[in-house]
Amino acid sequence: MKHICTILLLLAITVIANCQSDYYLVIGTYTKGKSEGIYVYKMNTATGDVNYVNKATASNPSYLDLSPDEKFVYAVNEDANDKGSVSVFSFDKTNGALKYLDKQTSGGDHPAYVAVNKTGKWVAVANYTGGSFSTLPVMANGSLGVPTTVQHTGSSVNKERQEKPHVHSTVFSPDDKYIFVPDLGIDKVMIYSFNPGSGKPEPAPVPFAAVPAGGGPRHFTFHPNGKLAYLVEEMGGEVSGYKYNNGKLTLIQRISTYPADFKEKKWSADIHISPDGKFLYASNRTPANNITIFSIAKNGKLTFIGSEPTKGDVPRNFSIDPTGSFLLVANQESNNVVVFKRNKETGLLTDTGKRIEVGNPVCLKWANER
Template sequence: MKKPFLLLLALISFHITYSQNSYVFFGSYTPDKSAEGIYIYQLDTIKGKLSKITSISNISNPSYLSISNEGQFIYACTESKTPNAGSVSSFKFDPQNKSLTFLNSQKTNGENPVYLSLDHTGKWLVDANYTGSSISIFPIAEDGKINPIVQHIPFTEGSINPERQKSSHVHSVFFSPDNNYIISPDLGADKIRIFPFDNNKKEPLDISNSNFVKSTPGSGPRHFAFHPNKKWGYSIEEIAGAISSYTFEKGQLNLIERIKIQSKKESKDFGSAEILISSDGKFLYVSNRGIENSISIYGIQKNGTLKSVATQSSLGNHPRNFAISPSGKFLIVANMNSENVIVFKRNPKTGLLKKVSELKLKNISCVKIKNI
């Protein structure tokens, strides 16, 4: 009886895997509204090639994207890098009709929105405003539209770097694996802020019980990644070019170690950008812009510490953002200044990357991958 049962399970797994399509969503810095701003491509999960599905124009600087759990709705930071402006916008994606439709926008009450996260229930959208440093909270309606802002939390204090840290610069927002906290790196203040979050409240962010950890002065924490075991978290520090590893428990971060990214050149502003972990929890990846234009690869040890594996060229200029496919087979990096997207095949045993395809796209600042 065991063999037919196992065969049935294998067939079900095969059907689920191959009945889904893998889509790649690109955001960009596109101030010209007549130009395309958001692009959707389909990823060939065998060869790693990208085929265009649709795009949308008439939207200003959709610089960062967040995709709903089922892939039906796309949320974007819009009017980024626009003086006295800043908004978040929603779109509906229909893969059968290959269409992308604008739904609505809401003002962020903070200038230069740069990062968005949806909570695990899909009921809340949280936005990080970099220039007008603040966090904004929006409820999401059942039809995917963004309801008006319900919380707006500004920050002011800076740190020691006179060029980059005269004031606070909230750079990103992340939900903890249990959805009970928001983690927010502040590049300007050299802090990682932690806020309790309750998705059942009208104002879900608990400001009165927030806390933070200080990073090394002048380091500039930018993005954050949780390990699949939900116990460890990793912060990429943009200015210093370093990675800080933490344990995470009940809303508290405790430092495990801090390592500098290897470089043959000295720089006062290293330009590290994105940090992601493979779904098997074995490898951590970091992109570095500026003088490096590289992807640094680390093996994650049993105690949460990192061991350098390799540094590979991003094969372009200014790798602002990258994404790993749900299967872990591909890593796609957007080199914004050289206007090329590289699809790398990922070796699951070594973590190393091998180019399999390339796409020319202008001003790409964000990559997301979703199976639908």
């Protein structure tokens, strides 16, 4: 009888977890206009309704990440003149409150991306203008220790945009053994072995994956199966697909996020894969202002299936909610987040008409309500 009761209890917990519909949405922004910092909302993924919860003041917290236990929020302060830093906030999920705890230098100017590793003991941050990235230890209270900074060198063909390194993101591999560091300025995805003990990055046996000159690597993501990875190139507007194995990337495809006859400026931003691994989405900023949608074949190759206008200007990051039901887009210059319903069978998007009005939104992250 005791064994049966235990099984029933576990089943009940599983059912409750699967029925969860409310999630916190944490939004990072630029504070040059109407925004004051980081904003917390709550979204019902059954209805798509979103309600304001809380906010925390911070300077240009453009990109965020949460600790694995979701007790802490790490936000870059995308500032220059040796003021680039990472701020730490505690996150109380009983009421959605953020409380500032600490700030640590990012090791370079204009940090534009931050990621927490799987153990929650290390943070990696990309310094865009500084052309470097840093790893920072996480202390027992969630605060950050002194960074270890790796400086990139080099340039590429576009003398205005690629005159020096511009590190754009820092992505831990699924097994936490590597860090992938797309650098727009040198047209390479740099690959580093990562020691979770010392936190010190070292060049991997295959130290980089190059893209065609002028592509401008930006954001990078792994497929849920851990065997595929994808890169979006800001300047070339291409997505590169790779087979992934133990720190090595093998190119399988390059495909444009723009129509073949598109003649205007290409300016891609973000890339994400649906939770079921069937669809890939990439955002393009002005003048295209759209989300391009691809299906993903079993061999990892992409097929274009459509694009959806973002209903706003300069879409930056976007995010699919944990249930896969909605895709939300942060339109930086329109001061809003647009909520799209996502068809899980076709991958296509439909505007719900729902909007979150927030100044200069950039980054969208999710947290469980409990």
